[in-house]
Amino acid sequence: MSVALINGQPASADDLRALALVNYGHFTSLQVRDHAAQGLELHRQRLVAGTRELFGTGLDFDSVRAQMREAVADTPDCTLRVTVFSRSFDYRRPSDDYAPDVLVSLSPASPPRTLPLTVKSFDFLRPLPQIKHVGTFPLFHYRRQAIASGFDDALFADGNGLVSEGSIWNIGFWSQGGVVWPEAPALRGTAERLIQAGLERQGVGQQIRPVSLAELAGFEGAFACNAGGIQPIAMIDETPFPAAYEGMARLRAAIAAPLWEAL
Template sequence: MKHYCNGRPATADDLAGAVVNYGHFTSLQVRGGAVQGLDLHLRRLRQGTTELFGSTLEGSQVQAWILAALQAEGVVDASVRVTVFARGFDFRQPLQVLPVDVLVAVSAPVTLPATPRRVRSVVYQREMPELKHVGTFALFQHRRLALQAGFDDALFVDGQGRVSEGTTWNVLFGRGDEVVWPQAEALRGTQERLLQAGWGGGAVLEPVTLAGLGRFDAAVACNAAGVWPLAAIDGVGFARSEALCERALGLLAETPWQPLG
């Protein structure tokens, strides 16, 4: 994985500033120099910068830095992570309005296979779930514990018993021909937004509880790297998850890719 900071190869000092646990990011897949939902990724970065640092971030500048990093690596297909931080951030003076630094990491492209997975539920609520912030310790630890217990991943449920999101993915459910998105506080992913736009009025938003999972016959997970069916959540199986996954993949196949250049 190669890193570029503010449009130039990252130095040790750049990376030292980025390890402070205060910042936000987005992860995206690039194919042929283009990104699905590029505008959504850039909007996420702008909003996070205003929220955490009180400053602005020009989407066009971020776009140019991503493109420059890809050109430096000589690739048009890649996985890219864009992290926004501030080397001048001081936790003792967190109200300072600071110029931000942008770290672009380029690695090999990834497409997660549409392999059915079994997940277990965990009562957990991310801090400030609306932000894709760098506080990811609990996400990875819950996934690790789920794997140790014989599952493929973990699904988060809030204190009211409502399904919210997976460790690094969103979830949707099927009920006959109806598509249901769970109504709870969660990070609203770019892939989720694209699928919601594709389904349009054909999808509904409602609270989904663990006790009510038996009302659904399908469940699908999604993030920027792919879409995959959920075979079961805890002991509840979903017979039509693979069919719903195929529908979702079909919608994404019709979603245009936005060029970086």
């Protein structure tokens, strides 16, 4: 699977040079099934807001959506990524005005992730956490360190021990029949927002509040969520959690509820 379009045209090596060398831009990723996806409006909001913040200009999402449709024309099931960058961006003059370019690329569909995760915490907060930017080096570096220590992935906390987010996922905790979401600087994921809306429709209580690493043993369960779905967390550092608990069925129902919209 090698589809990569820039502004609707097949991408060349020269087209991708700026993205590879300058590494200034932002993106969103979504699962596509039968040419449809969940939460398209959330992805639109993310792309428009990121383009405004990084490039100071708007983004024609109708055009982006047309490019997405073109990219998946022969691939109904896939992982689709939309990256916004600028081939003309010059790091020596970052404050100049640059027209954004749109890269639409495909990779194989991601199957649901169901195996429980073990995660190791690190003191780290992403710069500009509200943007899903292409500066992913520290995310993968800490993930690599976690794996080297015998864990599956990395969880981030601020210098005061407050939980923020995982390497490429958000985290939530099940407590007394509801969900506690950490209040901290983090990328607010599309899956997180879909789950929150789904739980609200079910009448499941939710809180957004600071969550300390020191209080983790008091929760009944923990989970990770991103575009790949929901995954139970079996351990954070030395604190274990059950892989199956009352809330997991509620969570899976919440993420399954949103309609799949045709691209």
